[in-house]
Amino acid sequence: MLFNSYEFIFLFMPVVFAGFFIIARKSHQGSIAWLSLASIFFYAYWSIYALPVIVASICVNYWLGLHLSNPGFRYRQPLLVFAITLNLFTLGYFKYANFFIANTNALRNAMGIEPIGSLDVILPIGISFFTFTQIAFLVDSYQDKVKERSFLQYLLFVSFFPHLLAGPVLHHKQMMPQFSDPKTFSIDYEKIKLGIAIFTIGLAKKVIIADSLSGSVDAIFNSSTQNHLLNFWVTWLGALSYTFQLYFDFSGYSDMAVGASLFFGIWLPFNFNSPFKATSIIDFWQRWHMTLTKYVGEYLYAPIALKFMRLGQGKTALIEILYSLVIPTVLIFLILGLWHGANWTYVVFGGMHGLYIVINHLWRMVFPLPNKKNKKMQAYRGIKKIAGWSLTFISVIIANVMFRADSISTACEIYKGMLGLNGFNLIAVRDSFLGLRMLTIILTLSFLIILTMPSIPTMLSISEKNTRTTLKLISPASGIILGIIFIVSIMSLDNKSPFLYFQF
Amino acid sequence: MFIRYFFISAISSWFILLSLNQLDFVRWHIFDPEFGIWSAKENLIQKVSGKDVVLILGDSRTSTAFHPLENSKVLNLSIGGATPVEAYFILNRLISNNTHIEKLIISFVPIHFEFSENFLGRAILFNFYLPNEFDDLLNQSSNQALFGNDLISIYSCRYKTPNCYMPYYKTLLTSGYSTKNIAIYQETVSQNGWHLYGENGWNPAAKINKPTEFQNMKRRFIPDSLINNYFDRLLVLAKENKIPITYYILPIEQKSYEAILKEVYINQYFEYIKSKDIDIIYGGGMKIEYVGDGNHYNKAGSDIITKDINKNIINR
Numbered sequence: 071m072l073f074n075s076y077e078f079i080f081l082f083m084p085v086v087f088a089g090f091f092i093i094a095r096k097s098h099q100g101s102i103a104w105l106s107l108a109s110i111f112f113y114a115y116w117s118i119y120a121l122p123v124i125v126a127s128i129c130v131n132y133w134l135g136l137h138l139s140n141p142g143f144r145y146r147q148p149l150l151v152f153a154i155t156l157n158l159f160t161l162g163y164f165k166y167a168n169f170f171i172a173n174t175n176a177l178r179n180a181m182g183i184e185p186i187g188s189l190d191v192i193l194p195i196g197i198s199f200f201t202f203t204q205i206a207f208l209v210d211s212y213q214d215k216v217k218e219r220s221f222l223q224y225l226l227f228v229s230f231f232p233h234l235l236a237g238p239v240l241h242h243k244q245m246m247p248q249f250s251d252p253k254t255f256s257i258d259y260e261k262i263k264l265g266i267a268i269f270t271i272g273l274a275k276k277v278i279i280a281d282s283l284s285g286s287v288d289a290i291f292n293s294s295t296q297n298h299l300l301n302f303w304v305t306w307l308g309a310l311s312y313t314f315q316l317y318f319d320f321s322g323y324s325d326m327a328v329g330a331s332l333f334f335g336i337w338l339p340f341n342f343n344s345p346f347k348a349t350s351i352i353d354f355w356q357r358w359h360m361t362l363t364k365y366v367g368e369y370l371y372a373p374i375a376l377k378f379m380r381l382g383q384g385k386t387a388l389i390e391i392l393y394s395l396v397i398p399t400v401l402i403f404l405i406l407g408l409w410h411g412a413n414w415t416y417v418v419f420g421g422m423h424g425l426y427i428v429i430n431h432l433w434r435m436v437f438p439l440p441n442k443k444n445k446k447m448q449a450y451r452g453i454k455k456i457a458g459w460s461l462t463f464i465s466v467i468i469a470n471v472m473f474r475a476d477s478i479s480t481a482c483e484i485y486k487g488m489l490g491l492n493g494f495n496l497i498a499v500r501d502s503f504l505g506l507r508m509l510t511i512i513l514t515l516s517f518l519i520i521l522t523m524p525s526i527p528t529m530l531s532i533s534e535k536n537t538r539t540t541l542k543l544i545s546p547a548s549g550i551i552l553g554i555i556f557i558v559s560i561m562s563l564d565n566k567s568p569f570l571y572f573q574f
Numbered sequence: 575m576f577i578r579y580f581f582i583s584a585i586s587s588w589f590i591l592l593s594l595n596q597l598d599f600v601r602w603h604i605f606d607p608e609f610g611i612w613s614a615k616e617n618l619i620q621k622v623s624g625k626d627v628v629l630i631l632g633d634s635r636t637s638t639a640f641h642p643l644e645n646s647k648v649l650n651l652s653i654g655g656a657t658p659v660e661a662y663f664i665l666n667r668l669i670s671n672n673t674h675i676e677k678l679i680i681s682f683v684p685i686h687f688e689f690s691e692n693f694l695g696r697a698i699l700f701n702f703y704l705p706n707e708f709d710d711l712l713n714q715s716s717n718q719a720l721f722g723n724d725l726i727s728i729y730s731c732r733y734k735t736p737n738c739y740m741p742y743y744k745t746l747l748t749s750g751y752s753t754k755n756i757a758i759y760q761e762t763v764s765q766n767g768w769h770l771y772g773e774n775g776w777n778p779a780a781k782i783n784k785p786t787e788f789q790n791m792k793r794r795f796i797p798d799s800l801i802n803n804y805f806d807r808l809l810v811l812a813k814e815n816k817i818p819i820t821y822y823i824l825p826i827e828q829k830s831y832e833a834i835l836k837e838v839y840i841n842q843y844f845e846y847i848k849s850k851d852i853d854i855i856y857g858g859g860m861k862i863e864y865v866g867d868g869n870h871y872n873k874a875g876s877d878i879i880t881k882d883i884n885k886n887i888i889n890r
Contacts, residue, residue, distance in 0.1 A: 259577075262577070263576045263577060266576075266577065266580060267576075282744070507748045507749075508744060508745075508747065508748055511747050511748070544576040545575075545576065546575045546576060546579045547579075548576070549575065549576040549577070549578070549579030549580040549583060550579050550580075550582075550583040551583075552580055552583075553579065553580040553581065553582065553583025553584040553586075553587065554583055554584070554587045556580070556584050557583075557584045557585075557587040557588050557591070557736070558587070558740065560584075560737070561588075561591065561736040561737045561739075561740035562737075562740045562741065563737065564727070564737055564738070564740070564741065
């Protein structure tokens with residue numbers, strides 16, 4: 071069931087919403103059970119075959135978590151290693167086994183050895199997300215950071231349908247307290263209003279913008295595209311279209327997840343904060359897929375960087391930089407790339423971003439930001455900001471080519487075009503894109519939105535000091551505008567397509 | 575207040591869109607020039623009331639094949655994506671209009687006996703069926719899903735609801751299709767139903783770069799029961815009105831010929847047509863310079879076929 075489907079919006083959501091608050095009058099635990107059951111149904115609706123995987127994963131991890139948080143248990147550390155290995159093995163089996171076999175076979179082929187047969191496995195949707203979520207829970211259980219012990223709450227935390235398939239990556243600290251807060255179980259109209267507003271914005275991002283770009287993106291990234299058409303203009307336009315498609319698709323999904331969750335009075339963390347306003351690549355990753363960045367920073371980067379930093383201590387400055395910055399950063403981004411999918415393109419994508427971050431850090435070391443009070447430097451700051459924004463935006467577009475291409479060779483073909491090696495013929499643009507005028511309009515609209523509109527988290531954080539912005543989001547005027555946007559989006563659902571991040 | 579305004583606005587928008595969809599000029603603007611072609615054919619049905627015509631019925635390939643330039647009696651009412659279902663209704667309407675049909679020439683590509691690719695996207699969307707025809711179609715069909723389209727989608731498009739029309743509204747952001755639609759409509763009416771696709775037609779992007787769409791991996795040619803039923807009714811209706819029928823098997827362009835499964839789309843298809851006990855003429859093969867795109871003839875191709883038909887059917 072897609073968020074952008076009639077059955078979700080007009081059937082699933084109203085039934086689950088009504089059931090949740092009716093049951094909550096009698097029993098809070100009952101309504102948590104109801105929401106968990108609904109979430110399991112939501113998941114099974116996607117793939118009944120993957121249901122045993124998620125249910126087994128939840129039960130086993132809950133049991134492991136109980137033992138890990140038991141201070142009297144003697145084998146906590148080995149159990150943690152076992153628990154994490156088990157999770158990674160499960161993820162590896164479903165997601166990477168065939169990738170590993172394919173690469174082994176390539177090697178065996180080169181050596182003249184008979185290849186191994188591939189495994190007949192179906193990737194359970196959302197496995198990367200629920201595995202990461204649960205590993206964090208296990209680590210925190212080991213570190214005695216987990217307060218809530220209820221199985222029902224844990225079940226809901228992992229399976230809660232708004233985040234289940236493509237995030238945001240949740241942390242139990244953010245979620246579990248909300249499940250035990252009595253306020254969650256009474257209807258909060260302010261949250262419902264915000265939920266409607268945020269869900270509608272997300273729906274429009276997906277249906278009106280992202281889906282309108284998919285045809286143009288496919289035309290360029292489809293490997294059957296004739297090479298002579300992949301010239302400078304066509305490839306840059308295709309890469310730009312994909313960058314916007316990915317952003318509006320994924321941020322649209324994330325907004326819909328936050329919006330849907332607010333109907334039940336539950337806040338999910340935001341995943342995006344105007345990433346294309348970033349003026350550096352470090353800034354970009356603090357705004358793009360924020361929950362994953364935070365997770366990786368806390369559970370992967372920190373321990374790995376610490377280990378490497380110790381190795382580099384007391385060595386020359388260059389070696390120290392290598393150990394404390396270059397190796398951990400690139401390594402983390404390689405893992406992050408591979409997390410997205412079993413393809414070398416994702417690994418290269420991660421490597422590219424890792425290098426971007428390293429360069430950005432080195433740049434900051436060599437050219438630190440000028441003092442804000444120094445008026446002479448104001449003009450310089452402005453130019454630096456514009457240059458930084460342009461460079462960041464272009465770097466992201468370039469890396470996204472690797473992210474979207476089905477193979478490294480396809481990506482290389484597109485890079486050739488982007489470098490102008492296939493010429494600069496403008497007529498090829500007309501031949502490559504059906505509805506070029508429409509594409510131009512959608513891209514212009516996308517630019518306007520990413521550069522001028524405040525992000526939802528920005529609006530909400532401003533509201534803490536000054537409630538006007540939130541009020542604007544749920545004012546009668548915005549009700550009228552969002553009502554129109556909602557109906558236009560809903561009426562466009564006949565050509566619905568799944569979210570891009572579902573494949574990860 | 576927010577929720578109230580949100581719902582009032584959403585519901586009002588839905589009704590405004592529904593109302594807009596009923597306006598003819600909106601439809602001329604948002605639909606691609608196929609709409610102009612379908613409208614031209616509907617207009618021609620009315621226009622020839624009481625006249626003598628040599629009628630040609632078929633699909634898009636047929637509509638580009640026979641031109642009336644040498645014989646003003648020829649009326650080409652073939653429509654892109656049409657099946658014998660639409661052909662039956664056209665013949666029925668002409669007979670009801672007292673049009674005297676001297677001869678009937680029919681030609682469809684094999685896939686248009688197997689399924690209706692444009693049932694929802696054109697025939698229903700363009701409101702081609704009259705109310706009694708629509709009821710007839712629903713009565714004849716034993717399926718809840720007509721040609722793979724569920725009844726909700728069919729009724730939505732039939733009654734022009736916003737969800738059906740919304741994808742086409744995007745053209746409002748650009749200059750739309752009105753000019754092209756009007757031009758192709760006028761051209762099609764003035765040429766008694768003949769028009770071109772491909773290189774010289776309304777969609778120049780569809781150049782010859784791929785073989786015909788009826789390249790298929792199917793092992794058997796299996797006509798759809800509903801389409802077959804209407805094909806039989808079409809033949810019976812013509813025979814009842816003493817209209818001589820000729821089935822003209824149009825030539826296939828070389829590249830497409832190489833791509834198709836001969837056993838399925840030549841032998842089994844021919845057998846099927848032969849089983850209908852009607853006169854058949856085989857059009858033979860055709861070089862690539864006579865087609866505008868993989869599926870349709872250009873003017874030179876059309877000239878050859880028109881000459882052949884004049885010689886072998888009309889002036890026989």
